[in-house]
Amino acid sequence: MWRAAIILLILLCSAGCVAPRLQEPTVTVDGVGIENVTLGSMDLSLHLTINNPNPIGATLTRVSFDVYFLDDGQPVFLAHGERGEFEVRPRGNTTISVPVTVDNLRLMQAFFLALRDGAVTLQVNGSGVLDYGIATFEVPFNRTVEVRPGQGATATRMK
Numbered sequence: 001m002w003r004a005a006i007i008l009l010i011l012l013c014s015a016g017c018v019a020p021r022l023q024e025p026t027v028t029v030d031g032v033g034i035e036n037v038t039l040g041s042m043d044l045s046l047h048l049t050i051n052n053p054n055p056i057g058a059t060l061t062r063v064s065f066d067v068y069f070l071d072d073g074q075p076v077f078l079a080h081g082e083r084g085e086f087e088v089r090p091r092g093n094t095t096i097s098v099p100v101t102v103d104n105l106r107l108m109q110a111f112f113l114a115l116r117d118g119a120v121t122l123q124v125n126g127s128g129v130l131d132y133g134i135a136t137f138e139v140p141f142n143r144t145v146e147v148r149p150g151q152g153a154t155a156t157r158m159k
Contacts, residue, residue, distance in 0.1 A: 022135050023053045027128045029143040041104055045097040046081055050128065052088050058130040060086040063098060065126025069110040075123060078106050088130060119148045
């Protein structure tokens with residue numbers, strides 16, 4: 001009886017060693033698109049790509065970020081964006097767009113800074129939470145881009 005229990009215990013322990021380890025996914029900022037402009041605000045769409053190297057899909061339970069512009073090296077809050085419950089495909093890239101509304105007064109501050117200095121530096125800081133059912137990853141992302149007056153939407157591609 002003891003011998004059967006020991007064999008069962010060894011089999012259970014070794015079964016956990018056979019399961020593949022999940023690799024941490026990455027989140028990158030691909031760009032920003034302008035969706036709508038009103039007198040008081042501008043609706044933007046932040047394009048993110050989630051690279052999932054794992055053989056199983058996941059659910060993006062939450063992605064949250066803040067957008068700043070830098071004034072003499074100091075971050076000035078511009079906007080907040082958030083989205084959740086999005087399916088992420090296994091072994092590949094999934095692209096999502098997250099809506100963001102920017103107050104035009106703050107946007108004008110950034111615009112005047114760009115006119116004064118010849119460019120404005122935008123910074124996006126955030127994280128995404130991916131749930132695999134057996135493991136959850138919070139993946140931070142930070143991107144900085146310099147935007148010059150007169151650049152089109154495609155020129156705002158993040159590095």
